[in-house]
Amino acid sequence: MWCAEQIVNDFKQLIKEGNIAVYARCEVTEIFLLDKPSNKVSNIYTLVSFEDAPSPHKDPPKFLTESPIPLGNEKNYSYGILRSYLNLSDAKKILSLFLKSGKWSLKEGELIFGDLKFLPKQFIPPSSDFRIVPLNSILKNNFYNGSYIIEGFDEKKSHVKILLDNPSLLLELSENVQKILPIALGKLSDRLGNIILQFPINILHLTFEAEKGNSSLRVNLHWQKVLERKRDVGIISLNEFDKVYQGFGLKTLANEHSIVEVGNSYKSTTNLIVDYKENLILSYFSRLNREALNFNVSMRVGNHEPRAFSIVSPSGETEKHRINVFNAEGRRNCQQELDYYDYVQQRLFANEKVDLEKTLAFKQYAKGLRTGTTIEDERIQALNDVRLLINQHGEEGVYLWDPYLSAIDILETLFFCQFAHTDMKAISSYNTKKKVIYAELMCTSKEELGFNEWKTQQQEGLSSSKNNNYGIKMEFRVQHAHGWKFHDRFLIFPKTQEKAKAWSLGTSVNSLGREHHILQEVSNAEHIHLAFLELWKALDKPESKVWSSPC
Numbered sequence: 001m002w003c004a005e006q007i008v009n010d011f012k013q014l015i016k017e018g019n020i021a022v023y024a025r026c027e028v029t030e031i032f033l034l035d036k037p038s039n040k041v042s043n044i045y046t047l048v049s050f051e052d053a054p055s056p057h058k059d060p061p062k063f064l065t066e067s068p069i070p071l072g073n074e075k076n077y078s079y080g081i082l083r084s085y086l087n088l089s090d091a092k093k094i095l096s097l098f099l100k101s102g103k104w105s106l107k108e109g110e111l112i113f114g115d116l117k118f119l120p121k122q123f124i125p126p127s128s129d130f131r132i133v134p135l136n137s138i139l140k141n142n143f144y145n146g147s148y149i150i151e152g153f154d155e156k157k158s159h160v161k162i163l164l165d166n167p168s169l170l171l172e173l174s175e176n177v178q179k180i181l182p183i184a185l186g187k188l189s190d191r192l193g194n195i196i197l198q199f200p201i202n203i204l205h206l207t208f209e210a211e212k213g214n215s216s217l218r219v220n221l222h223w224q225k226v227l228e229r230k231r232d233v234g235i236i237s238l239n240e241f242d243k244v245y246q247g248f249g250l251k252t253l254a255n256e257h258s259i260v261e262v263g264n265s266y267k268s269t270t271n272l273i274v275d276y277k278e279n280l281i282l283s284y285f286s287r288l289n290r291e292a293l294n295f296n297v298s299m300r301v302g303n304h305e306p307r308a309f310s311i312v313s314p315s316g317e318t319e320k321h322r323i324n325v326f327n328a329e330g331r332r333n334c335q336q337e338l339d340y341y342d343y344v345q346q347r348l349f350a351n352e353k354v355d356l357e358k359t360l361a362f363k364q365y366a367k368g369l370r371t372g373t374t375i376e377d378e379r380i381q382a383l384n385d386v387r388l389l390i391n392q393h394g395e396e397g398v399y400l401w402d403p404y405l406s407a408i409d410i411l412e413t414l415f416f417c418q419f420a421h422t423d424m425k426a427i428s429s430y431n432t433k434k435k436v437i438y439a440e441l442m443c444t445s446k447e448e449l450g451f452n453e454w455k456t457q458q459q460e461g462l463s464s465s466k467n468n469n470y471g472i473k474m475e476f477r478v479q480h481a482h483g484w485k486f487h488d489r490f491l492i493f494p495k496t497q498e499k500a501k502a503w504s505l506g507t508s509v510n511s512l513g514r515e516h517h518i519l520q521e522v523s524n525a526e527h528i529h530l531a532f533l534e535l536w537k538a539l540d541k542p543e544s545k546v547w548s549s550p551c
Contacts, residue, residue, distance in 0.1 A: 004100050007150060010121040011099055014148050014199040015050070015092065019278055021202045022224065024054035026091045027140070030082045031177060031185070032111060033159065034068050037076055042112045042159035043104075044079060044173075045185055046195040048095065049140040052202060059085045064180050072169045077162060079173060081180060095197065099150070114154035114193045121148050125284040137184040138191055145201040145273075145283040154193030163192055168530050206273065206283055211259060217249070217269065221256045233282060236272045237262040252276075360385055360503070361521045365513045375514055382513030387416040389491060389503060396495035397423040399532050402508050403479075403486055404428065407461030407547075409509035410476065413491075420471030423494075425536060428546070429479040429486065430454055451480055455546050462547045475548040483538040490522075492529050500529040 013019060031044040061084035068078035086094065098104055099118060104111050125146045127133045136142045139149070154160070163170040167189075174186030185192065205222045219235060232252070237260055239247035249262035253273070262269065273283040306322040313319070356362035365382045366375065390398050394417050402409065405428035414424050430451055458476065462469075479485065489505040502525035506517030522528065539545075 004118070006120060007099050007118040008096060010150055011095065011197070013278065013280075014121060014150070015088075018203065019275075020148065020199060020280060020282060021050070022052055023050040023088055023199075024052055025085055025087050026050045028082075028084045028086060029140075029181065029183075030084075030111060031183070032080055032082065033071070033162075034078045034080065035076060036078065040112055041110075043114070043154075043193060043195065044160060044163070045138065045183070045191060045193070046111070047138065047140060047183070047198060048091075048195065049198040050091075050200065054087075069173075069176060071162070072166070072172055074162065074169070081177065102152075112159060113152070113195065114159050115156045116152035116195070117155055119151045119153060121150055123148055123281045123284070125286070128286060131286060134188060135191075137187050139196070139198055140182075140200075142198075142200070145204070145206075146281070147201060148199040148280075150197040150199075152195040157193045160192040164189060167526065168534065171530070201282055204273070204282060206285070208269075208271065208285065210269075215247075215261060217260045217262055217271070219253065219258050219260055219271075221253060221258075221273070223256075231282075232276050234274055234276060235260055236274060238270045240270065360389055360519060363519045364516070365519070366516045379513035382519070383412055385519060386413055386491065386505070386509075386512065389493075390414065390417050391419075393493040393501055394422055394424075395419045397425075397493060399424070399490075399492040399494060399529070400426045400509070401486070401488070401490045401492065401532055402426075402428060402505070403489070404508040404510055405476075406510065407458040407476075410462065410474075411467075413509055414474060415467075415472065421473045424472070424474035425532075426474065426476045427479065427486075427532070427535060427539065428476070431480065431485075459547050469549055472549045476546040477536065477539040477544050478546050479535065479539060480544065482541050482544050483535050486535065490528055490532070492525070492532055494529050500525040502528045 015023060017023075027049045029047045029049075031046070033042045033044050034040075035042065061082055064081040064083050065079075068080045071077040071079055094105060102113065102116055104113060123146060124135050124139065124142060125131075125133055126143050127136045133142075135149075139147060157164060163173065170189060170192075171186045174184055177183055177185060203224050207220045209218050210216075211218055217237060221233075223231070234250065234252045235258075237247070237249035238245065239262060247262045247269075249260045251258065251260045270286040271284070272281050274281055305325075307325050308320070308322050311319045311321065363385065366378045390413065398414060398417055400410070400414060405426055410426055414426065417424065455478070462476070489508055491503045491505060493501045502522050504518075504520050504522050505512065506519055507515065511517070
């Protein structure tokens with residue numbers, strides 16, 4: 001485990017004049033949470049960013065929010081943003097004490113931090129078009145050479161629990177903060193409660209270019225004029241493509257202009273400028289070289305005559321449209337023949353279909369019956385696959401979202417969950433159009449199947465004397481008079497190692513395997529999870545509640 005002395009030594013090394021920059025002050029941005037009943041102010045996220053430009057005058061602390069912003073519908077909580085500045089001398093004293101004791105003393109009224117574990121210095125490279133560094137979404141302008149950080153990580157997160165327990169509140173807060181600052185906390189919920197000291201590296205500026213033959217790089221270093229002592233620096237170059245290392249170079253840079261042999265730098269290079277004596281990274285640069293060697297031009301030639309058409313609505317109103325039409329000339333490539341790079345980039349499939357089917361990330365059903373199989377075989381297979389997913393990922397919860405969901409569908413899916421008392425939720429819908437379909441499924445007259453009759457049938461199906469409902473913790477709600485209509489069908493696991501997972505069913509549970517559909521895992525599962533919970537909350541009405549298991 002890292003001791004406080006090591007962290008303080010890292011701080012002293014990074015702030016030392018000429019090591020990575022020449023700093024004059026630091027900017028402190030505190031995003032805080034106000035607990036109104038107790039009047040306590042807790043840290044949501046604090047960023048301390050060092051700068052080389054001194055302020056022409058003493059900047060007093062300033063609230064970037066005119067007044068505390070209410071946290072959603074939570075009456076007891078609000079949040080705000082405070083901006084302040086410290087000169088270098090004060091920053092050294094206050095932050096050294098903070099790293100040793102964890103006591104934050106910038107202003108009157110202590111900002112409450114959680115149980116912070118300070119991590120040793122970390123180098124954060126800048127993002128690029130083909131390499132996104134997540135942490136840059138909560139740092140300040142981490143461009144050019146990159147930055148070092150020292151981070152205090154809140155491992156308990158008790159003060160920000162309300163945001164972690166209510167992801168919709170976190171997203172709302174993040175959106176509001178981004179209207180003021182380019183800090184996207186919604187992307188990095190793991191950093192809630194943390195403080196980051198950011199040390200931008202600006203001691204040098206560099207340029208580089210590939211030499212002819214693409215086996216070497218020309219590196220040009222330009223040091224800050226204030227730097228007097230000679231730096232013993234070198235370059236580490238690594239060329240990776242398709243997860244294969246194609247070249248490597250290591251050289252001491254004795255002059256401002258150097259040529260570095262790196263093997264194959266034809267397509268891409270990742271390079272670090274390092275200070276051997278201080279054991280510091282001074283710059284990171286990485287880019288694709290292909291643009292300079294082989295560029296594409298997309299040509300679109302417009303036609304004089306637009307496409308004209310009309311759309312007649314059910315009410316008889318006519319909408320006229322005119323669309324400009326282009327002739328696509330394709331992408332004209334200055335390098336006509338394909339090389340190995342092109343073939344690798346145009347690889348058709350990232351995964352074999354059979355591998356995806358094994359994990360149920362992608363699987364088709366009823367796509368032409370195999371010899372000796374029937375629709376009922378496909379039905380059983382599809383249901384078994386859904387049940388397998390439930391028992392692989394449903395230990396901490398399973399949500400089923402299907403506009404045609406009924407008691408029998410729930411019995412055939414959620415009731416197969418082997419985890420006792422796991423949180424299960426289900427949403428269906430009912431309207432006059434579906435009344436006919438439900439009547440056919442339940443073999444009854446559509447005139448007899450009103451909403452209340454439908455609810456009664458679902459309740460009887462789930463409360464049957466044939467079911468002991470052992471270990472079942474489930475609630476079933478229906479969209480009818482409340483909430484909003486929906487169409488898609490999802491199987492959602494709200495917590496799988498702290499992250500949601502979701503599968504699109506491709507059809508309703510009552511049709512699984514009976515007609516062609518695709519079961520597939522979907523991206524952005526957390527947003528689907530939140531959409532489900534939003535509707536679930538809107539259906540928290542007596543008439544929308546169909547059935548819940550006995551406590």
